[in-house]
Amino acid sequence: MAAELGLADIIAFHGFRLKSEVAEPMRQADPFVLSRFQENSPRVLIEAMASGLPFVSTLTGGIPEIVEETDGILVPPGDVVRLTEALAQTTEFLDKFDHRGICQRAQQYSLESVGRFLHSIYMECVLR
Numbered sequence: 001m002a003a004e005l006g007l008a009d010i011i012a013f014h015g016f017r018l019k020s021e022v023a024e025p026m027r028q029a030d031p032f033v034l035s036r037f038q039e040n041s042p043r044v045l046i047e048a049m050a051s052g053l054p055f056v057s058t059l060t061g062g063i064p065e066i067v068e069e070t071d072g073i074l075v076p077p078g079d080v081v082r083l084t085e086a087l088a089q090t091t092e093f094l095d096k097f098d099h100r101g102i103c104q105r106a107q108q109y110s111l112e113s114v115g116r117f118l119h120s121i122y123m124e125c126v127l128r
Helices: 019-028 043-050 080-092 099-109 111-127
Strands: 032-034 055-058 072-075
Touching (some): 019 043
8 A cells, every 4th residue: 555655655554563572673663653543542652652762643542641742743633634644744743742752651650650650559548
């Protein structure tokens, strides 16, 4: 399909990759795009944030709870025109995003951060 649309020179499909092989290509990307009609809390979006990537994604499920407005653009699911505009805008202003800040905000989802958070909840319950 990419070839039929004349996009084969600018879009790369990498196929299946091991977890350890994903980080480097993600760091080489520009914006991250996740266009879904339904989604819960996508780990791949957090991984993209950990790489400092601004995003274009859809307003569905838990996505709006994960991201900050300053880190990308959220569009309604199925709105191809708005998705295209958001991608163009994100790409045009790529250097305006705080890539380091995006990466730092992703740390709240690290194993250590989530572990500390759960531990504090359990300790509060135990101490009651």
